Amino acid sequence: MEADTVKLTLPISNDRDHIQGQDTAPVTLVEYGDYECPYCGQAYPIIKQVQNKLGNKLRFVFRNFPITQIHPHAQHAAEAAEAAAAQNKFWQMHDNIYEHQEALDDNHLEKYAVIVGLDLAKFKKDMHNHAYAGHVREDFLSGVRSGVNGTPTFYINGTRYNDSWDLETLLETLRSTIK
Secondary structure (H helix, E strand, O other), X not given: OOHXXXXXXXXXXXXXXXXXXXXXXXXXXXXXXXXXXXXXXXXXXXXXXXXXXXXXXXXXXXXEOOOOOOOOOHHHHHHHHHHHHOOOXXXXXXXXXXXXXXXXXXXXXXXXXXXXXXXXXXXXHHHHOOOOHHHHHHHHHHHHHOOOOOOOEXXXXXXXXXXXXXXXXXXXXXXXXXX
16 A cells, blocks of 8 residues: 555544534644654654644644553543543643653643643543543544554645655645645
8 A cells, every 4th residue: 555545544523533623624734643652752843833824714623643662651641631521621732742742751741730720539540540541542443544653653634645744845745735
């Protein structure tokens, strides 16, 4: 299978995915990311800039792809973001984790939970019970089935994007997709 024909296998769903932007946006960017991955950390502000520049023309979806073999805190960070999602604070936690990527141990994740205004007792219980490990695994497996083999991996309107994700290149590709 050629890389440029790799498709997203799990359709985007408002019920399970974390989405910023409208369903009617002409372009959808999906990221499979790992909270401890330094490249995902570099991509994070670029995605923010792209969202800012494209506004309502872009729908952004984030899915978890923790590479636990090299990132020991990635799984728990993903579970923390999902626990925050259960309290309607996914994007706040997502941003906080990426903005403090160098400190992702459980004590710091609890600190971020407080910062974003989560019910800390519920958060701690969810983390202790790995309440959202299944969701993280579903994301991961959907990524594997979609050809993800590293992070960040992006899909534009369901097709894998293999070019550079520097601001200019990504923005130009997304704009050309909108036309």
